[in-house]
Amino acid sequence: MATAKAKPLQQQFLDHLEDREVELVVFLSSGVKLQGRVVGHDQYCLVIEHRGLQQLVYKHALATVLPAQPVNLWEQDPRGNAEGAASPGPRAPYTGGPAAEPRQPSRAAPEVVVVRRRSPRLPPRG
Numbered sequence: 001m002a003t004a005k006a007k008p009l010q011q012q013f014l015d016h017l018e019d020r021e022v023e024l025v026v027f028l029s030s031g032v033k034l035q036g037r038v039v040g041h042d043q044y045c046l047v048i049e050h051r052g053l054q055q056l057v058y059k060h061a062l063a064t065v066l067p068a069q070p071v072n073l074w075e076q077d078p079r080g081n082a083e084g085a086a087s088p089g090p091r092a093p094y095t096g097g098p099a100a101e102p103r104q105p106s107r108a109a110p111e112v113v114v115v116r117r118r119s120p121r122l123p124p125r126g
Helices: 009-019
Strands: 023-028 033-041 045-050 053-058 062-067
Antiparallel strands (some): 023 033, 023 062, 033 045, 045 053
């Protein structure tokens, strides 16, 4: 008897963000801050949309992903399938989130914040 293989946590997390159109902030390892929502992802990269513009970001460049709302991976997904059915323990039932208002795409450039890292100052050799 074959059992269903559980999806990796990273894929469950990104599927959740994409399905529910959750706004998020992503910090790259270079210090760049990106905002938007996930509109697609695969093994190596994800596509973030912000103000109607899309950016392809390679996963190896990610440092932190901060969703605007809590993520519960063990709730019912919009298609009615239990996302974390293989996970043991009681889970609170999904009560639905706030209805999202339709967005009007704009052609403004995405907000990018560059954070420069300071290199430590070493005393002169002598």
